[in-house]
Amino acid sequence: MNGQNGLNLSRRIRRTPYTSNVENHGVTGFSVVNHTLLPKSFQNTLEDDYLHLQEHVQIWDVGCQRQVEIKGKDATKLIDLMTPRTVENMGIGKCLYVPLTDTNGGIINDPILTKIAEEHYYLSVADSDVLLWARGLAIGFKLNVRIREPDVWPLAVQGPKAPLVLSEIFGDKINTLKKFNFDWFPIEGSNQIIARTGYSRNGGFEIYLSRPELGDNLWKTIWKVGEAHNIRPGCPNIIDRVEAGLLSYGNEMTVENTPLECNMDKFINIEKETDFIGKKTLLRQKQYGVRRRIRGVVFNGPKIPTITRPLEVFDKEKRKIIGSLTSGAHSPRFNKNIGVGMIDKGYWDENEKIEVKIDETNFCDGLIKNLPLVK
């Protein structure tokens, strides 16, 4: 299985308002995230799309980034309970990366929290049913909140020329948006959220379209304006993402991993006053330290295809497995293979020498690297 196989469709795997456009652009492969199609490859090579993303602008169907809307008197209280991050003094119009934790400190999801109004939030979630988690907690704790999945379908415009394209459509106000902030913009008579966020190194914008029937037109409008700027259909690019140190829930981390193992120390505040879920375990882990941690690796050997199954990382001398790479690919920038994954304590130092097992016959020299690999 060469990283791609057939995907059989059904209603259960939801289409987005943009799927038809993606098909028209010749999508060659999808993944499934939150029971929804995520385009994962087009007709160009991964490397070609990567190079394009460094210079130009791409339009991404990220409708699978489903929103969990939490609204009501106890909304902040519930979110404060769900994450080790401080959210109490968050401003309206802000976006925050908020790992959500289980009782054992394991990560349940790592969404972007968007504050729409007082006691009104969206959680833009990775691949797990946070809707059920939040509702279960709210019912059990008898909180006064309404939790639902609104009919909101994010569309990303990413790459260095994203501001050029969107400012032609939405005016100069686009350029005043700061990173991890959002504002409201008119789309065909409706008022829509556009955030300066995204899952690429150069960043860009995410349009939280709440009127799916406008999706087709929105795609076509952006495409038309984008043509002068060499726009392409795209998707989160594994080379770009690994270079940027952007983690993927389900890949680099699962519910078996804690925010401390995932280098999220700087985002979170385990000592915050609220008894958030997982606090006890995380306080203990902070005190005693973690035994594995996500690190970057740059390694030699034949060009690898996109990593679809973890590659083992070895202590070269002791012939001992010391971790695994869960995402990675060949990077044209480094002209080497790159990857990220959990690495055991003792091997975290920058430029620590390790070995990556590419396949049964290729054990390749590599170096541990700090993330991001590229600033």
Added chain:
Amino acid sequence: MNGQNGLNLSRRIRRTPYTSNVENHGVTGFSVVNHTLLPKSFQNTLEDDYLHLQEHVQIWDVGCQRQVEIKGKDATKLIDLMTPRTVENMGIGKCLYVPLTDTNGGIINDPILTKIAEEHYYLSVADSDVLLWARGLAIGFKLNVRIREPDVWPLAVQGPKAPLVLSEIFGDKINTLKKFNFDWFPIEGSNQIIARTGYSRNGGFEIYLSRPELGDNLWKTIWKVGEAHNIRPGCPNIIDRVEAGLLSYGNEMTVENTPLECNMDKFINIEKETDFIGKKTLLRQKQYGVRRRIRGVVFNGPKIPTITRPLEVFDKEKRKIIGSLTSGAHSPRFNKNIGVGMIDKGYWDENEKIEVKIDETNFCDGLIKNLPLVK
């Protein structure tokens, strides 16, 4: 998009202990259920696999049927809260179909509940993160339970010759297993659950393998014995499933639908004493009646491929949409197209004449049918 496209793989979409075997047998397409690969097609046609399943025996990788294990003093209490079905007097060794409901009565999942021991259960779940739902409730209600996803990977052996094959391996005790019961059987020195359950009209067995490292051998052992009985690799077959009236969560029903709309009246007991989640809404819905309900349809026209997007159902004279078919295909048995889906009140009678829109030019005559289409 002809019902199949490319699926790009990553660690996030989990392989099962049987995936390599499925690949060796020439799988051509997968679906993704519970973040796990579910084989959906092999090299034979759907019709050919359907005919084979009616007569012989198939081995199915249903490792995606993840288990949610609930154990501890309050286990029964929690499950009783989660479903309108009566579970309090359930016997050890029994399996029950238990729709789980949200506060608005909407279905969150429709798992098989297996009672392993007193206050010890498995929920074998369809495609939603019941683990998070159950944990959220347990934390909120401060229940004394341990909830986890055990390392258990169901393998199904289905079709009329399934008892022949498994009794050769596990002895005559297999034949004494009644439908919706399980017992323990030895596999390479370990003790494993085998249940007389499965997602096909003729039924068969599901092996709840708790030692994934034995999966490869288990597959090969069944295959070897099965060869004399014309065994094939297979998967839930859409023709067989629709004929049997077996519903699929995410297809026929979502969280927007209640158990009453899904003809589950006979499985559930809305009046049970427990204030289960959704009771209030369901009591009201029972009193006032539902406005749509799942029905079968047999219809004419050109042979349809597997339904991957809902087909609209029309009142022929009024040219009004009265429902949609969410699963279906062409049935060799009826030599017609068949489907299931939600149909509006007023059109539920057996043999009610309706029309199905197959595509822009084909509006085809059909009849409403009681489920199952085939006993």
